[in-house]
Amino acid sequence: MAINSARLQQTLQKLAEYGAVPGGGTTRLTYSSEFMRAQEYLRQEMEKAGMTTELDAAGNLIGTLSGRQPQLPAVMSGSHLDTVPQGGNFDGALGIAAALEVARSWQEEGYVPKRSLQVIATAEEEGTAFGMACFGVRVRSGEFKGRKANEIKCTSREGTLSDCLQEAGLPQDALTSAAAGFGNLAAFVELHIEQGAELVEQKREVGIVTHIVGYDRLHITFLGEANHAGTTAMHRRRDAAAAGAEVVVAVRNLARNDRRFVATVGKFTVEPNVPNIVPGRVSLCVETRSYSDNVLREIRQQVLEIIEKAAADNGVSWQTDGDFHVPAVPLSEQIGKVMQQEAGRLQLDCLQLPSWAGHDTQIFAGAGVAAGMIFVPSAGGISHAPEEYSTPENIFSGCLLLESVLKRLTEEM
Numbered sequence: 001m002a003i004n005s006a007r008l009q010q011t012l013q014k015l016a017e018y019g020a021v022p023g024g025g026t027t028r029l030t031y032s033s034e035f036m037r038a039q040e041y042l043r044q045e046m047e048k049a050g051m052t053t054e055l056d057a058a059g060n061l062i063g064t065l066s067g068r069q070p071q072l073p074a075v076m077s078g079s080h081l082d083t084v085p086q087g088g089n090f091d092g093a094l095g096i097a098a099a100l101e102v103a104r105s106w107q108e109e110g111y112v113p114k115r116s117l118q119v120i121a122t123a124e125e126e127g128t129a130f131g132m133a134c135f136g137v138r139v140r141s142g143e144f145k146g147r148k149a150n151e152i153k154c155t156s157r158e159g160t161l162s163d164c165l166q167e168a169g170l171p172q173d174a175l176t177s178a179a180a181g182f183g184n185l186a187a188f189v190e191l192h193i194e195q196g197a198e199l200v201e202q203k204r205e206v207g208i209v210t211h212i213v214g215y216d217r218l219h220i221t222f223l224g225e226a227n228h229a230g231t232t233a234m235h236r237r238r239d240a241a242a243a244g245a246e247v248v249v250a251v252r253n254l255a256r257n258d259r260r261f262v263a264t265v266g267k268f269t270v271e272p273n274v275p276n277i278v279p280g281r282v283s284l285c286v287e288t289r290s291y292s293d294n295v296l297r298e299i300r301q302q303v304l305e306i307i308e309k310a311a312a313d314n315g316v317s318w319q320t321d322g323d324f325h326v327p328a329v330p331l332s333e334q335i336g337k338v339m340q341q342e343a344g345r346l347q348l349d350c351l352q353l354p355s356w357a358g359h360d361t362q363i364f365a366g367a368g369v370a371a372g373m374i375f376v377p378s379a380g381g382i383s384h385a386p387e388e389y390s391t392p393e394n395i396f397s398g399c400l401l402l403e404s405v406l407k408r409l410t411e412e413m
Contacts, residue, residue, distance in 0.1 A: 002105040016089040025386025030124040058139040058178035059123035067116040073186040080125030088388025113410035142179040188364040197381025207375030211291035214328030224316040226280030241279035246310035261290035291354035335372035
């Protein structure tokens with residue numbers, strides 16, 4: 001086994017140069033010049049590792065290390081190449097660099113797997129460009145087949161997907177021509193930083209992900225009565241902001257007492273939002289996340305009861321303005337067992353845990369591909385920031401586990 005830690009770190013450092021921000025961190029938005037240059041660097045490195053490469057019409061780069069039986073469905077690994085604005089240097093990039101390092105090590109060993117190994121660098125996982133997370137993989141899955149590129153508006157700049165495709169030299173029919181599906185895959189495994197602090201706090205070397213959490217968003221508006229802040233007696237007020245504030249505190253307390261879910265009120269808009277008027281209208285969004293859809297349904301009912309009470313306490317009415325639900329996705333138990341076995345063989349201290357953030361893996365799993373994830377610790381639980389960091393030692397441990405798992409899957413599935 002020839003995993004080269006120094007070479008892996010060099011690959012991460014090189015990727016960080018594409019979109020480097022003064023003072024630290026990276027901005028590498030999908031289809032930007034920084035993104036396309038990073039993609040070209042990866043293409044060249046894949047070919048040096050003996051891989052054939054394909055750039056699909058949506059901008060997903062795939063390298064294939066041909067197996068002894070290339071007609072069999074392949075095993076794929078990788079992650080996303082894009083970052084959030086002023087993001088870190090490990091989120092996404094680590095999974096690509098580690099999978100590439102596995103291919104390099106196999107080439108150096110002269111090892112040819114039974115099934116082909118594919119390494120993917122996906123486009124637009126973060127959702128920054130078009131407001132849709134995991135967009136590149138969703139396009140490949142066929143979710144947008146038949147849609148027109150000029151129908152999808154950019155959220156990070158003026159224009160549409162059509163403009164982005166043109167600037168990146170990609171075809172206008174990408175939403176259809178890139179919809180290859182996942183029928184040629186036996187499994188998908190993604191290595192990623194945890195983006196939380198569980199592994200750090202428990203002093204574990206690697207995490208084995210059991211589920212990718214689902215989330216529930218409830219958009220509501222409290223309707224009260226705007227009135228003079230000085231002349232309106234307290235007992236006469238119909239204060240929409242007071243009702244909203246009660247919801248914020250009650251939802252926080254609910255989540256503090258139940259580790260099965262997390263909850264956030266991240267949007268809170270007050271109208272008319274001036275110092276001397278009692279607020280007459282407040283719009284807010286309650287988001288809950290859990291590894292269990294049953295838990296999400298249970299908590300939604302409790303949140304609705306909190307909203308009802310807050311409205312009654314403050315003499316206001318309320319209405320729903322829409323909700324959004326993404327189901328929780330269980331990952332492959334078979335792959336999870338292989339990960340546990342290989343972690344034990346490598347004497348790595350591992351922890352089974354859910355992912356509280358979304359990832360490309362959930363799209364593969366939702367499409368019926370056997371999928372798994374490996375986490376490495378994030379220092380301080382920090383992600384999506386220039387301070388994002390995972391130690392070379394933790395990265396090496398994660399890559400060791402990834403290599404052994406991929407070898408098992410390419411031979412045994």
